[in-house]
Amino acid sequence: MAKAIAAVVGALQHGGSLSAATDYDVSLMLAFQKGNELAFQELVERNHTRVIGLVYRFIGDSADAEDLAQEVFLRIYRARLTYKPTAKFSTWMFRITANVSLNALRSRASRRDDVSIDQMADVHEGPRAIPDPESRMPDEHMHQEELRTKVREAIHTLPEKQQIAVVLNKYEGMSYADIARTIGCSTMAVKSLLARARDNLKDRLLLYLRTGRGRQRIA
Secondary structure: OHHHHHHHHHHOOOOOOOOHHHHHHHHHHHHHHOOOHHHHHHHHHHHHHHHHHHHHHHHOOHHHHHHHHHHHHHHHHHOOOOOOOOOOHHHHHHHHHHHHHHHHHHHHHHHHOOOOHHHHOOOOOOHHHOOOOOOOOHHHHHHHHHHHHHHHHHHOOOOHHHHHHHHHHHHOOOOHHHHHHHHOOOHHHHHHHHHHHHHHHHHHHHHHHHHOOOOOOOO
């Protein structure tokens, strides 16, 4: 399992990249800005599933993810007159999504004092992440599932900017430059955030590996 942990943490060292297909979304947003309501409808249809998935990465609740995705698109609708295509549409959309998601987490935390780690641990990684039950022995399957759960728990204990950087890099495959535009910082700052996140995750996961416990919250 130590090798598996190393692989997970090591994967954060490489910035991903997305295609420029979102340029079409920019054109849709600009058309909507000029009054084309059908363009907004298509924009929602193209991005709805992706936004729900990203919100779910942050909050770990499928019902809330649906509602918060609607909030994301409502904010996009309201911002149509001030929108400027200075970056990929997805970069702007993900910034709104992260803000909506983290605001929801803060509100939830203020009501409960803290967010339940058990609730956060329910985040899944999509169909590609579901293991083939016939490809592993039961013990190995259990260990892999347990590891994925511990990784998700650890990510959700990171400081906000580290968490955003990790989620966008690991799950959305975004480049350092696109993450920087989403967060509103420099590319070097993103590299620093991911480096600190790797260290925090490594410490927490190694603690789990050695003791079976990893529930101390990272400061």
